[in-house]
Structures are given as C-alpha cells and as structure tokens.
Amino acid sequence: MSATPTHRAIAVMALVPTLVALALWAFAWPAARTAPRDLPIGVAGPASAVTQVEQRLEQRPDAFEVHRYTDEAAAREAIEDRVVYGAVVVTPQGPQLLTASAASPVVAGLLREAVTAQAPAGEPVKVTDVVAAPAGDPRGSGLASSILPLALAGVAAGVMVTVLGLRGSRAALALTGAAALVGLTAAALTHSWLGLLSGNWWAEAGVLGLTVLAIAGAVAGFAALLGTRGIAVGSLLMVLIGNPFSGAASAPELLPDPAGMIGQWLPPGAGAQLLRSVSYFGGNGAGGAVLTLSLWAALGLAAVLAGGRSAQPATASQESQRPVPAPVG
Structure with a gap:
C-alpha cells in the first residue's frame, strides 16, 4: 500500500526534527564537552622534581597520561614521534614546556595554561614549540x-x-x-x-x-x-x-x-x-x-x-x- 500525502507529510515533519537533533548532538556535544582525557604528556628531569610535577598534573583525575623521560632530548624525540603532545622539562633554571602546535594548536595552548598555572609563583615557564604549525596555518x-x-x-x-x-x-x-x-x-x-x-x-x-x-x-x-x-x-x-x-x-x-x-x-x-x-x-x-x-x-x-x-x-x-x-x- 502506497503512502498517502498525509502520511508523507507526517513523515517529513517527524524526520526533519530527528535529523536536526542528531546533527546537534553529533556536532555540539563534542564541542561543548572539550577537555583533556588521558592526554599523553611527558615529564623529564631529576626523579624528585619529576614526581612533584606528576603530582600536580594528577590533581586533575584522568586528564593526563604521564610518560617519564630521562632528559630533554628523550622528551623531544617522543614529541617528534607523536608519542606525546608535549613535555614538561625540569631544569635548574626552572620548568620548561615543550609543545607541538603542529599536532594540535588547541592542545599546545591548553598545556601552556595548565603548566603555567601550576608553576610556583613568580617562576616563569619557558615554552618551546618543538614541531610548529606551518606559517600558513598557525591555528590549525x-x-x-x-x-x-x-x-x-x-x-x-x-x-x-x-x-x-x-x-x-x-x-x-x-x-x-x-x-x-x-x-x-x-x-x-x-x-x-x-x-x-x-x-x-x-x-x-x-x-x-x-x-x-x-x-x-x-x-x-x-x-x-x-x-x-x-x-x-x-x-x-x-x-x-x-x-x-x-x-x-x-x-x-x-x-x-x-x-x-x-x-x-x-x-x-x-x-x-x-x-x-x-x-x-x-x-x-x-x-x-x-x-x-x-x-x-x-x-x-x-x-x-x-x-x-x-x-x-x-x-x-x-x-x-x-x-x-x-x-x-
């Protein structure tokens, strides 16, 4: 039995809102709930100092997946190999943050904010973009x-x-x-x-x-x-x-x-x-x-x-x- 014009009209009225609801869920839900979830990040430096950095990062449960590295060179290599998005390197001059805006400018900015906020008061954080986004698309x-x-x-x-x-x-x-x-x-x-x-x-x-x-x-x-x-x-x-x-x-x-x-x-x-x-x-x-x-x-x-x-x-x-x-x- 073929659908009558009335049935087709009802189908259209029901289908369009359903598609709109699905589209809003698919596009708006991830954007509205953006936050780090087991985000891979490295830490490098002396064991005692690295432990303190890990404890600060773990204050946000399930936000970061922390990888330990022996020194800055190992942390840089991990970033270039796409194992981690960035790394905090503890040095005698203070903490240094390594990022990779090419992997995600959003993550690079998030790490900059998180590490700067957790640094001791008055202690500057040097930021180095190890793998920078191209000049033609700096924000990705x-x-x-x-x-x-x-x-x-x-x-x-x-x-x-x-x-x-x-x-x-x-x-x-x-x-x-x-x-x-x-x-x-x-x-x-x-x-x-x-x-x-x-x-x-x-x-x-x-x-x-x-x-x-x-x-x-x-x-x-x-x-x-x-x-x-x-x-x-x-x-x-x-x-x-x-x-x-x-x-x-x-x-x-x-x-x-x-x-x-x-x-x-x-x-x-x-x-x-x-x-x-x-x-x-x-x-x-x-x-x-x-x-x-x-x-x-x-x-x-x-x-x-x-x-x-x-x-x-x-x-x-x-x-x-x-x-x-x-x-x-």
Missing part, C-alpha cells in the same frame, strides 16, 4: 576545515557511482580514479596555494586520495549491499558522525568518550591524523591511521565488486527469460 583551522570537503567529495563519488548504475570493476575503477584526482587537486590547493601543509607533496596527495577513497568506497559499498538505503547509511556515518568525531579541530583526546575513539575508527578522523603525521612529523605515528583507511577502502571496494558479480547472474537470467521472437515468413 585550515587543516581542520579541509576534512569536511574531503568527506563530501567521498560521499559524492560513492553516490554518483551508485546513481549512474556503475557496477563491479567499472565502479571500483571510477572510485579509485576520482579519489586519486581529488588527492592531487586537494594537495595543489592546501599545500601549493594555501600553505596549510608542509611535508612531501606526493605523500600528502596520497593521504588525501586515500581518505576520499575510504569514504567513497564505504558509501558505494553500503549501497551495493543495502541498495539505496546504503547511501543514507554511509553518508550519515561519514559526514554526520565521522566529521565531528574526527578531532581534527582539536584532538581525539579532548573529545568526550567514546567520541574520540569512534572518530579514529572512521575515515575522516584517521585521515586527519594521517595528514598531520605525513605533513608535519615525517610520517611518524601514521601506522594506525594507514591501517584504518586501508581497511575501509579495501572493504568498500570488495563490497562494490561483490555487488557487481551478484548483479550479473540476475541480468543473465532476465535475458534468458525474454521471449524469442517468432521467425518471420
């Missing part, structure tokens, strides 16, 4: 803003492949080609023109392309498995959940649980982390994000290829059932 807002366009590009590619009726290997080839071209275009804009990125150009293009491929493959894969409903599932998952939960504007450890963890399992969050690692840290700390994006891309393309093969027997069966025209004469 440009990189954070680039994640949503990548998600939209991936969704658009997945939707277009589905709507245009591409199946199997043709669909996989179209998704891969579109993602590669988006990666090259995005690298030209973000690196060459805007100066948001400062690493190896081709590596950045590869990261941008892989991020788009993971999202596009997911959307097209859901569509191949679920039909047109899969487009809605994939789009909502990547844009409505993946983008605000990515932590690109701050850091995953600043988002409320379990948003930060979920965001890193989705392509937008993994793409943001991988782009930072490749562009600013020479690829350090990239392993988990590469694995996440590769799995989404591989599984999505596998679903697309499987959907194409399952459609072929059905088409062949329909062809065989067509009546054979009677001979003329």
Whole structure:
C-alpha cells in the first residue's frame, strides 16, 4: 500500500526534527564537552622534581597520561614521534614546556595554561614549540576545515557511482580514479596555494586520495549491499558522525568518550591524523591511521565488486527469460 500525502507529510515533519537533533548532538556535544582525557604528556628531569610535577598534573583525575623521560632530548624525540603532545622539562633554571602546535594548536595552548598555572609563583615557564604549525596555518583551522570537503567529495563519488548504475570493476575503477584526482587537486590547493601543509607533496596527495577513497568506497559499498538505503547509511556515518568525531579541530583526546575513539575508527578522523603525521612529523605515528583507511577502502571496494558479480547472474537470467521472437515468413 502506497503512502498517502498525509502520511508523507507526517513523515517529513517527524524526520526533519530527528535529523536536526542528531546533527546537534553529533556536532555540539563534542564541542561543548572539550577537555583533556588521558592526554599523553611527558615529564623529564631529576626523579624528585619529576614526581612533584606528576603530582600536580594528577590533581586533575584522568586528564593526563604521564610518560617519564630521562632528559630533554628523550622528551623531544617522543614529541617528534607523536608519542606525546608535549613535555614538561625540569631544569635548574626552572620548568620548561615543550609543545607541538603542529599536532594540535588547541592542545599546545591548553598545556601552556595548565603548566603555567601550576608553576610556583613568580617562576616563569619557558615554552618551546618543538614541531610548529606551518606559517600558513598557525591555528590549525585550515587543516581542520579541509576534512569536511574531503568527506563530501567521498560521499559524492560513492553516490554518483551508485546513481549512474556503475557496477563491479567499472565502479571500483571510477572510485579509485576520482579519489586519486581529488588527492592531487586537494594537495595543489592546501599545500601549493594555501600553505596549510608542509611535508612531501606526493605523500600528502596520497593521504588525501586515500581518505576520499575510504569514504567513497564505504558509501558505494553500503549501497551495493543495502541498495539505496546504503547511501543514507554511509553518508550519515561519514559526514554526520565521522566529521565531528574526527578531532581534527582539536584532538581525539579532548573529545568526550567514546567520541574520540569512534572518530579514529572512521575515515575522516584517521585521515586527519594521517595528514598531520605525513605533513608535519615525517610520517611518524601514521601506522594506525594507514591501517584504518586501508581497511575501509579495501572493504568498500570488495563490497562494490561483490555487488557487481551478484548483479550479473540476475541480468543473465532476465535475458534468458525474454521471449524469442517468432521467425518471420
């Protein structure tokens, strides 16, 4: 039985507020609850002095995950390897704070405020930015803003492949080609023109392309498995959940649980982390994000290829059932 106009009107009135509520929850909730949660930070220096620093940091329960290092050089190496976001180094001249604004300008500012507030009165804190954000994007807002366009590009590619009726290997080839071209275009804009990125150009293009491929493959894969409903599932998952939960504007450890963890399992969050690692840290700390994006891309393309093969027997069966025209004469 087809829905009447009245039923359709009621469905619209119920669906729109539901989507608005979901969008507000997904975008506003993490932003309103931003705070450090097991944020990795290092401490280095004499054992007795380091213990005092740890005790001050632990006054905020579950805020920091403290790593001990023998000296400043070890702490710097940990920051460059993306093990910690920053480190407090205790020296005879007073405490020194090492930060990495390239990892997250928000975290760098938060650490500066926290360490300065906990320092003894009248004792200045020297701050050194070990891995600074590029001059073209000192606040990190440009990189954070680039994640949503990548998600939209991936969704658009997945939707277009589905709507245009591409199946199997043709669909996989179209998704891969579109993602590669988006990666090259995005690298030209973000690196060459805007100066948001400062690493190896081709590596950045590869990261941008892989991020788009993971999202596009997911959307097209859901569509191949679920039909047109899969487009809605994939789009909502990547844009409505993946983008605000990515932590690109701050850091995953600043988002409320379990948003930060979920965001890193989705392509937008993994793409943001991988782009930072490749562009600013020479690829350090990239392993988990590469694995996440590769799995989404591989599984999505596998679903697309499987959907194409399952459609072929059905088409062949329909062809065989067509009546054979009677001979003329």
